[in-house]
Amino acid sequence: MLPIDPAHAHCRALEQAVAAFRHTHAPQVSAWGEELAEVLRDGGRLLAAGNGGSAAQAQHLTAELVGRYQSERPPYSAIALHADTSAVTAIGNDYGFAELYARQVAAHGRRGDVLMLLSTSGRSENLLTAALAGRRAGLRVWALTGPGPNPLAAAADDALCVTAATTATVQEVHLVAVHLLCEAFDAAGQPAAGLLAATAPAPAVGGEVRLPAAEHTGPPEMSPET
Numbered sequence: 001m002l003p004i005d006p007a008h009a010h011c012r013a014l015e016q017a018v019a020a021f022r023h024t025h026a027p028q029v030s031a032w033g034e035e036l037a038e039v040l041r042d043g044g045r046l047l048a049a050g051n052g053g054s055a056a057q058a059q060h061l062t063a064e065l066v067g068r069y070q071s072e073r074p075p076y077s078a079i080a081l082h083a084d085t086s087a088v089t090a091i092g093n094d095y096g097f098a099e100l101y102a103r104q105v106a107a108h109g110r111r112g113d114v115l116m117l118l119s120t121s122g123r124s125e126n127l128l129t130a131a132l133a134g135r136r137a138g139l140r141v142w143a144l145t146g147p148g149p150n151p152l153a154a155a156a157d158d159a160l161c162v163t164a165a166t167t168a169t170v171q172e173v174h175l176v177a178v179h180l181l182c183e184a185f186d187a188a189g190q191p192a193a194g195l196l197a198a199t200a201p202a203p204a205v206g207g208e209v210r211l212p213a214a215e216h217t218g219p220p221e222m223s224p225e226t
Helices: 006-041 053-066 085-095 102-108 125-136 151-155 167-187 193-199
Strands: 046-049 078-080 114-119 140-145 158-161
Touching: 006 046, 006 114, 006 140, 006 158, 006 167, 046 053, 046 102, 046 125, 053 078, 053 114, 053 167, 085 102, 102 125, 114 125, 125 140, 125 151, 140 151, 151 158
Parallel strands: 046 078, 046 114, 114 140, 140 158
Antiparallel strands: none
């Protein structure tokens, strides 16, 4: 066996980073969840972006909001900007990698929306340009980064900087932050029962899913001619 078990060392580092995150940032991420709930329930949108593993984290977040985190609730508008491969490759080819997200922010973002940018380094150029584009368009720009200070945290309206020694540990704590954000989002308020029922799947009868009958507002249907 190695003098220091790598798995043990990794877990210890993660435990320490999560403990520091809980002590320093738990109230902040809860506040983000509450604010995001207000924005999305008023018809706003979340845009999220990152590179590499952080892109996966961004898509994880948007999936939880469009789908659901734990309890049943309506879907909300959330877009992971890296996921449209045709737009990503076209923008990268025509404008360069630095404009990859900024152009999409300008296209999809509306004043009052939230732009979440995830970066373990806080120095990714395409996220910095996205932050500037978001602020110009009147979006609320949040940065989830590695150790601060860093340029992305400085460019955002608000930042949550994770203190950890390695990129892997930062990414793992970012996943914790994403889940806490979703928990705070769901806890911020329950949707009206009627809206929840309208978005829930119809019960299956005899192996078939029955959709609710459409409300008929036009003239009576005529019997077919025989």
